[in-house]
Amino acid sequence: MRRIILFFIASCLLAFGANAKTKPQRIVVTTDRLTENDMYCAKQLQEMLGKGGLSLYIVSRFDEQPQRGSIYVGDNPYINTDDLPEGGYAMFGDGNWFVLSGQGDKGTLYAVYDFLERYCGYRLYTPDALVVPDMHNFTLPSDTTIERPAFAYREVSYYYPNHSQLYADWHRLHTSVDREGLFGYFVHSFKDLIPANVHFDAHPEWFSMRDGKRLRDGQLCLSNPEVFDTLCALLAQVIDIAADRKIWSVSPNDNYNVCQCPECLRSDSLFGGPTGTLLNFINRVARRFPDKTISTLAYQYTRSAPKGLVVKPDSNVNIMFCSIECGREEAIATSPKETSFRKDMEDWKRLTDNIFMWDYVVQFRNYWNPFPNLHVLQPNLRYFRDNGVRMMYEQATGNDNETSWMELRCYLIAKLMWNPDIDADSVITDFCNGYYGAAGVCIKAVIDTMTAELVKSGNRLDIYGYSVDGIEGYLSSNNMHRYRKLMERAYNATDDTVIRKRLRYFEMALDFATIELATNGELNDLFPYEELPDNVDSLIGMTHQLTRSLNGFGVKQMMEMGISPDLYGQVIGRYLYKTFSYGNAYFRPVELRKQPSKPYTCDGAQSLTDGAGGIMDYRHWWLGFYGDTLDAVISLGYTDTVNSVSMDFYFYPLSWIFLPQSITYYISNDKQHWKQIGKHTPDNPAILATPAIRTFETKLDKPTKAKYLRIVAEPLPEIPAWHRAAGKPAWIFTDEVVVE
Ligand SMILES: [Zn+2]
Numbered sequence: 001m002r003r004i005i006l007f008f009i010a011s012c013l014l015a016f017g018a019n020a021k022t023k024p025q026r027i028v029v030t031t032d033r034l035t036e037n038d039m040y041c042a043k044q045l046q047e048m049l050g051k052g053g054l055s056l057y058i059v060s061r062f063d064e065q066p067q068r069g070s071i072y073v074g075d076n077p078y079i080n081t082d083d084l085p086e087g088g089y090a091m092f093g094d095g096n097w098f099v100l101s102g103q104g105d106k107g108t109l110y111a112v113y114d115f116l117e118r119y120c121g122y123r124l125y126t127p128d129a130l131v132v133p134d135m136h137n138f139t140l141p142s143d144t145t146i147e148r149p150a151f152a153y154r155e156v157s158y159y160y161p162n163h164s165q166l167y168a169d170w171h172r173l174h175t176s177v178d179r180e181g182l183f184g185y186f187v188h189s190f191k192d193l194i195p196a197n198v199h200f201d202a203h204p205e206w207f208s209m210r211d212g213k214r215l216r217d218g219q220l221c222l223s224n225p226e227v228f229d230t231l232c233a234l235l236a237q238v239i240d241i242a243a244d245r246k247i248w249s250v251s252p253n254d255n256y257n258v259c260q261c262p263e264c265l266r267s268d269s270l271f272g273g274p275t276g277t278l279l280n281f282i283n284r285v286a287r288r289f290p291d292k293t294i295s296t297l298a299y300q301y302t303r304s305a306p307k308g309l310v311v312k313p314d315s316n317v318n319i320m321f322c323s324i325e326c327g328r329e330e331a332i333a334t335s336p337k338e339t340s341f342r343k344d345m346e347d348w349k350r351l352t353d354n355i356f357m358w359d360y361v362v363q364f365r366n367y368w369n370p371f372p373n374l375h376v377l378q379p380n381l382r383y384f385r386d387n388g389v390r391m392m393y394e395q396a397t398g399n400d401n402e403t404s405w406m407e408l409r410c411y412l413i414a415k416l417m418w419n420p421d422i423d424a425d426s427v428i429t430d431f432c433n434g435y436y437g438a439a440g441v442c443i444k445a446v447i448d449t450m451t452a453e454l455v456k457s458g459n460r461l462d463i464y465g466y467s468v469d470g471i472e473g474y475l476s477s478n479n480m481h482r483y484r485k486l487m488e489r490a491y492n493a494t495d496d497t498v499i500r501k502r503l504r505y506f507e508m509a510l511d512f513a514t515i516e517l518a519t520n521g522e523l524n525d526l527f528p529y530e531e532l533p534d535n536v537d538s539l540i541g542m543t544h545q546l547t548r549s550l551n552g553f554g555v556k557q558m559m560e561m562g563i564s565p566d567l568y569g570q571v572i573g574r575y576l577y578k579t580f581s582y583g584n585a586y587f588r589p590v591e592l593r594k595q596p597s598k599p600y601t602c603d604g605a606q607s608l609t610d611g612a613g614g615i616m617d618y619r620h621w622w623l624g625f626y627g628d629t630l631d632a633v634i635s636l637g638y639t640d641t642v643n644s645v646s647m648d649f650y651f652y653p654l655s656w657i658f659l660p661q662s663i664t665y666y667i668s669n670d671k672q673h674w675k676q677i678g679k680h681t682p683d684n685p686a687i688l689a690t691p692a693i694r695t696f697e698t699k700l701d702k703p704t705k706a707k708y709l710r711i712v713a714e715p716l717p718e719i720p721a722w723h724r725a726a727g728k729p730a731w732i733f734t735d736e737v738v739v740e
Contacts, residue, residue, distance in 0.1 A: 021139040022096045024049075024056055025069035030076045031062045038074025041108045045073060045100075048116050052135030066097040071140070073100050074108050081107065087172065088148040091115055095142035106169065113170045114147065124171070125435045126407050127164035147418075150381070153391035154417040155179060156361070158410045162399040171414035176399055184238060184245040187297065187320065187358075188254045190220045193231050206230070208259035217724040218257035222281045223264045232288050239292065247318060250285050251297040252278065255724045258301050272308025274301055279311045286314045293318050295356065298348060300324065305347035313352045321348055321389075322358040323380075328371075329454055329461040331379035337460075349388040356391040357384045361413060364560040365464045367403040368512040368550075372450040372474060373461060374405075374428065377413055381420035392417050401557050404509035405447075407435060407502070436506075437499050442490035443506060446483050450474045466617050467516035475513050483510055504549055511546040515539065519575055519615050536580050543572045561654070562690030563616065571616055571693055574648070578613035578736045584640045585609045585709070585739040593631035600624025600733065607735070608632055614735035616691060618652055627729025630660070630713040633671065634737060642667060642704050644740045645678065646697035647711065650733035651689070653723065658684045658730040660713040663696050667706035674710055686722050709739060 027042045042058050049056055056071070063070070066078060075081075079090055081103045089102030089111035100111035116122035119141045123131040154173055155161075161168040161175050168175045185192055196216040199206055206227045208218035220227050235248065252258070258274045267277040278296060286294040295318035298305070303322065313319055323332065323341065332338045332345075348355060359380065363371040384392065394413050397403055408431050415427055428447070432440035454461055457473025467475055487510065490503050518539055550558075550565035558568045590605040602623045603610060614621040623630075636642070645665045650657055659682040666674035678698025716730040 022069055023139055024054070024071050024098070026071070027056050027058045028063065028070045028072045029058065029060045029074050030072065031060050033075040034060055035074065037105065038108060041112050042073040044109065045071065045112045045115070048122065049135055051132045052120070054135035054138055066099065068096045071098045071100065073112065076101055085148055086152060089114070090146045092144040093140055093142060095140055098140050106172070109169050110147070110172050114145070118145070119143070123434050124167060125411060125431060127160055127167045129435060131434055149418050150385045150420055151390060151392040151417055153356070153393070155392070156394040156396055156410055156413045156417070157398050158396035159400065159402050159406060160410050171411070172418050173414050182245065182247055183295070184242055184248040185250070187249050187251055189249045189251050191253050193234050193250065194220055194227065208257050209261040210257055213727065215257055215724065215726060217722055217726070218255065219252050219259055221259040221261055221264060222277055223261070223267050228281065228284065232285060235285070235289070239289065247293045247295050248289070249295045249320070250282055251295065251320065252299070252302065256301055257724055270309055271306050271311060273304060273306065275304055276306035276308060276311050278302050279306055279313060282317055283311060283314045286317045290316060292316065295320055298322065298344070299358070304344045305351055313354065317352070318354045318356055319348055319352055320356045320358055321345065324360060324463070327460045328373040328376055328463060329459065331376050331383070333379055333383040345387050353388045353390065355389045356393065357389040358393050358395060359384070360463045361394045361409065362396045362403045363463055363465055366466055366512070366516070367397060367401060367557065367559055368509055369465070369467050369516070370404055370450060370475070370509040370513055371461070372447065372454050374409065374412060374447065375451050375455070378416050378420055378424040381416045385420055402553070402555050404512070405506070408432070436490070436502060437496060438493040439490035439499060439503055442486045442493065446486050449479070449482060453479050467513040468520045468617070468620070471517060475517065480510070480514065505553060508546060508549055511542055515543055515546065515572060519572060520617070520620050536576050540573065540576060543569050574693065574695070575613040575615050578648070578738055579611045583738045583740050584636060584642070585634055585737050586611055588637065589635045591633045593633065594625070594628055596623045597626035597628065605632070608737050609634060612736065614648065614650060614693065614733070616693070618650060618655060618657060618733065621735050622650055622733040623735065624731050624733050625715060626731050627715055629715065630711065630732060630734060632711045634709045636707055636709055636739065640706065640739070642700060642706050642709070642739055644697055644699045645709060646695055646738045647734055648693050648695050648736065649713070650691070650693055651684070652691040653684070654688050656719060656725055656728065656731050657733050658716050658719070659694060660732045661716050663711070663713045665698050666710040666712070667704065668708045668710065669706060671708050684716065684720070686720065709737070711737065
């Protein structure tokens with residue numbers, strides 16, 4: 001094909017001469033081949049060029065030879081794009097005319113947008129940031145470009161492509177709508193195919209066995225023949241309803257509870273592990289549905305390719321391979337920490353070329369933490385491409401949420417998924433200068449400094465990490481000051497209100513990190529802990545400002561598990577209140593009748609009155625009791641009066657942290673005779689709900705003098721039956737007693 005085009009151009013160059021400066025006059029769609037799609041592409045080109053002041057008319061006709069001043073859009077007599085892959089396209093012209101033509105539904109449209117970007121200087125940085133150059137003196141280029149996507153499927157599950165079709169098309173992305181048209185089930189579908197709430201009571205033996213017990217919230221027992229038959233029957237029904245979907249996921253749920261019944265264990269030993277058992281099962285399903293692709297997961301306990309008696313995926317089996325465990329501080333291909341991932345990837349490559357790569361590009365635990373992962377995107381995508389990946393899924397926040405650095409991150413990923421060999425640094429520079437104007441150089445400096453400091457520290461950058469993870473490296477006090485100085489320069493560089501708003505969006509990540517580090521007692525020189533009472537107002541001020549900004553930008557969530565900006569503000573406010581209200585219990589002696597459980601011992605008994613409240617990070621400031629009662633006695637002193645008692649408990653069922661089943665407050669003057677003053681019996685929601693900090697307060701009818709306060713909090717007797725850790729002891733987490 002390339003040969004055909006070049007030959008053709010050579011003949012035209014002779015006809016018109018190479019240095020002609022021809023202004024385009026018309027957009028031509030070829031009469032006998034005209035489709036609605038090509039007409040749409042022609043109109044997009046017309047509209048976009050019109051924004052730049054170049055007004056062209058569209059004409060439908062047949063030209064034997066390309067005519068001077070014409071831009072040919074869509075199928076045409078001068079090139080056959082049949083050999084290009086879906087979405088691929090060709091752009092060529094000799095300076096007198098130009099041709100834009102592509103393969104499949106989107107190829108020509110991609111050619112139109114690439115023409116605008118590459119030859120005209122248009123940019124679409126975000127759906128609201130279209131850069132339109134002055135097109136009055138534009139002349140047609142003399143050039144040839146043939147583009148083929150590195151990956152047949154390219155999705156970054158982020159806000160922009162799912163809220164702007166223009167953005168998705170311009171950046172050659174698939175969207176969640178495309179995915180839904182392609183996939184019947186997408187992932188973790190065991191629970192959809194054989195739901196526990198429908199089948200568990202009648203057939204517990206269909207579900208995974210752990211420690212001799214069948215689990216509701218686990219996996220399926222793949223060696224049970226009834227499971228295979230039931231699953232295939234249900235799959236046949238749903239395929240009937242949505243027959244146009246090509247790919248159907250039959251894949252484990254999102255947990256590690258693989259079946260360990262004797263039959264499954266026998267199968268695992270035959271195939272060298274649970275992946276072999278799964279793949280054997282999937283191949284059998286795939287043979288039942290030969291005209292569909294059955295997709296399954298190489299994820300967590302099935303990430304390694306089968307060993308022992310090796311099973312190869314059938315030709316209509318797709319392997320969804322996931323990089324959830326990888327660090328983001330260094331490229332997978334070169335990181336000494338990723339040898340086992342590389343082995344798994346390369347093992348799969350030997351078995352199949354039908355790999356769907358599921359990669360992760362944001363910090364899921366803290367969307368707004370600065371997350372300097374841009375430097376690993378390019379080498380990772382190159383590595384995936386070179387290892388047989390055909391479909392690429394970059395998981396970000398899903399359709400509706402946003403994160404720090406979203407504008408640039410999404411833009412860069414889109415470009416790299418199309419072609420991982422572009423010059424990524426010049427894309428970043430172009431973005432910063434184009435999107436932030438004169439402030440761009442400062443933003444680029446923040447990004448570069450942060451990345452360099454992360455790499456220098458050698459610390460892990462984790463998709464489930466926190467700001468405090470960076471305290472010895474890219475988020476050290478010293479570095480935070482450098483970023484703040486650069487932000488100051490950025491603001492000083494521009495008066496443009498649109499750009500200043502973009503700077504604020506960028507700056508929110510620094511505010512978030514500052515608040516997180518301060519509430520973890522880490523950012524000592526900005527908010528010295530001893531002086532925090534004096535600085536509380538400025539910390540509260542920053543929190544309010546961040547919450548206001550996030551709400552102003554329409555941000556809904558602060559993390560994957562939920563938490564709105566308002567709730568985040570409340571948690572920080574409550575933390576500060578607990579920490580600096582100096583209630584009557586502040587630094588009073590505490591006697592713990594039962595010791596806390598490792599590693600959540602915090603500072604021992606004193607933690608309950610040290611004025612350090614917990615935040616939405618279970619690793620800090622929380623005192624934990626694993627399956628055990630919290631029984632604490634606080635000596636209030638002789639003159640203290642009790643008006644109210646309150647304590648907070650952390651609720652985070654994903655990590656086995658539940659609310660106590662009861663919390664009881666007692667007072668006494670002799671530590672012998674206790675008078676109950678309040679009892680709370682909270683309900684734990686029966687779902688893996690959003691984490692929360694819950695307050696349990698008892699107000700007394702009248703102020704009462706007491707020398708001692710006793711708190712007894714009983715954990716749930718065991719983790720409830722619906723949970724994947726059913727039957728195990730539950731944690732309770734508390735931080736501080738506030739007496740007023
Ligand atoms: Zn089993």
